[in-house]
Amino acid sequence: MTSAGTRAARLARPADVPALVDLVQSAYRGESSRAGWTTEADLIDGQRADAAMVGAAVTDPNGVVLVVEDGAGIAACCQLERRDDHAYFGMFAVSPGRQGGGLGRAMLAEAERFARDEWGVGALRMTVIRQREDLIAWYERRGYARTGELTPFPYGDERFGLPLRPDLVFETLTRKLG
Template sequence: MPETPHETRTTTEDLDFRTATTADVPALVELVESAYRGDSSRAGWTTEADLLEGQRTDAEGVTAAVTHADGVVLLAERAGELLACCQLERRGERAYFGMFSVRPGRQGGGVGRLVLAEAERVAAEEWGVGELEMTVIEQRSDLIAWYERRGFRRTGRYTPFPYGDERFGVPLRPDLRFETLTKALSKGSAE
């Protein structure tokens, strides 16, 4: 099992980052669900409630991400309150960036930018990878634009939405698909 030398550290605005453990799974499931599904997600701008019903994730999926041998789930907390999270998974010279969630009431205040910056730092400096890769539902043009403003580029590569697999939600329209976005990173001292 490769080491993931990531220690708790504080960045600007008293945001503490740490690696999630299996004890964090219930809180992570609640955070991800609150950011994307149901009425509570409408308090933020990342909601998918107009595209999908049902669950966004479950304890099994989050546990798999937390315990992945080549991955880490980063938590962002302020004064002990879980505000945001993201998943990183090492895939050769790339790192997959996913499960990015910011508590709806905290969206728009810079927390997401700080989490993304920390994920980029871990991927580049600690893992020595040169690129982040992620997938976004193509119909989320506002979200894609946010990522583009932060240096991601659209690749034109698409993968189908897993229709019929309710672990990923119940689609409210027939044309959902994911687009892959990538961002080049400057490798740090980990090379």
Template structure:
């Protein structure tokens, strides 16, 4: 795996992070990796306003994994009532399958515990993404069966290619477990 460091995102990261998220999930570039949603959704996955809002949100942080000074993966961690929410997870499609995503996920879990004392991480995943759900299950997440609707009609999240999309909530307890793989220097601000 490539040498990488973790840090929190800043406002000047917005263009690179929008491109990173888009490349991991939508369009032909996303097909180089295994996380593509190109067969499920067209259009955008995020935009500059949504990424900038996530970076500025005092309830959370956008974490960045970088190599040679360039962002290669990112995620959002948000403190909510009694748990942390994990989202906006993206890894450069050309670098997937090498532990990059697993390392950043472990860093997000460590961050949530260290910064907020969070005992649980939650996320939502499109139910049709069975391979991705299985990846999270292998990392200790549990399927809840709790479904929420896809935001049909809100093109900020893409244009669905099918009518049956929904999200399932996945949950992982964080308290009492080892801190995960330590980062080179932890997350810097």
């Protein structure tokens, strides 16, 4: 996966954790996230991820974190976790200034390729805040289907942020690979 000014994806290392925390936070929360279209700033305040959570993902023996760098550092990332017959896709972030130019689409395609070719799994699954209809529509245009499976938002657990409304819920999306 390459585009102008971007190198191929690589596996994240523990030394990447601080940059990954900053990237994920900037893509989803706070004022900096409003520069891109993936912001959750109107739904959730506070942190999106912390160093312990990201460090655990980077060192998980059943998963990987893929990163793409450009001249300014890590520009995109995603987490894959191997689960039985599928891979779970999460911690997907693209630097707000790089959103809308195809980097996210390329990162998602690389995650699908990795899960299919390196792990031999037949599907990718993810959870998305159901109130993020624009983001769900983006995934649907890339072949993901809504399953109707809902998971409650972890209200009261500030590691996942401070909800700004009482009705947040995650919906599972899936796509067959192959």
